[in-house]
Amino acid sequence: MNRLNAVVALIVLTFANVGPSSARDSGSTRPQSVAGVFDYYLLALSWSPTYCLTHRDDAQCSGKGYGFVLHGLWPQYAQGGWPKSCAPRVKLSPQERAKGLMLFPSQKLLEHEWAKHGTCSGLGAIGYLEASDKALGAVRIPEQLQPLSSTHYFSARDITQMFRQSNPGMADDGIVVICNGPQLSEVRVCMDKNLAFASCGKGVKTQCRAGEIRVPPLR
Template identity: 60%
Template structure:
């Protein structure tokens, strides 16, 4: 089973502006690749199946179509049910089947792609972003400033510009990072609607479980 975990990588979630209700499939401007810091999620969801001692670091939350003006399309029609083949493919990318189904219904349906192509695109997006060695599972410092986390990602991804990602916190704790990508999955500058949401100074990085 090919779980993308920070040396592998799995991912996890949405965006920063108000969502648009529905939308036309394929009618969007860029993608956000959202990588969730699993230990933070597991602090408040200890019984979730991704929190059963698997030692995840960053995991796939989702690949989200976005509007440059802010917001994003959501739950576009039709919501095609995933086949067994598509579920097997998604299981190599997402930490849980429930998250896979949710992300396809909310975000994947707006990509303009059939499910298998959307999952292949998500796989390619994951492979395009290198997780810094300092943020690999079991190798993370207990705290860093959001600006330091951004710098580590830029160092590991030389094509990423100075405004190519955002760091998201829950209170004083790292929650996820969001990387802006073109529709062809090249690094892109994030618009003002995708920005870091962390306090100044160091933020806590919970240890893997």
């Protein structure tokens, strides 16, 4: 009986020592969210008519006739994932907010994107907004995807090809298409830290069904 008790005690002691250590080791491999520490950017362009199908009260959905709008410029890790909500979490000043509203379609989106993604750029608010403006200016929207007056249908492959044809130098693996059910939701373009076109990192993939997807018209 004493021998059995000793074995049980040894097993309990072993798990007590190994468990917490293993948890710390597994956690230590996860990148920390530190401002300025990332590998590349992901420029997310939302197709506003799809968003407005389910967000009719949003500021961007009040008959402004938007096509693609800036969702965000997101710092990314090459091996997958991204930093978020980096310290210091400084709110936008009135001047910075005014500048941001020239780029983002709503104040709510602007403030969310700055808090979650912009703080991790390491550029400060004005620097982040200027980088977002530069990234937007670097991407030419294909003629076929300018604001539409009627519903169109394209495959995700068609959409990526249109963007590459309109943007020489865009990498084959540097653009992905995101869908919301059967409809176009976003196009995301990968860029290096200098905002030149680049290949996407791990985990950035097209997320659409096979075949044609619906591209809703202006609202």
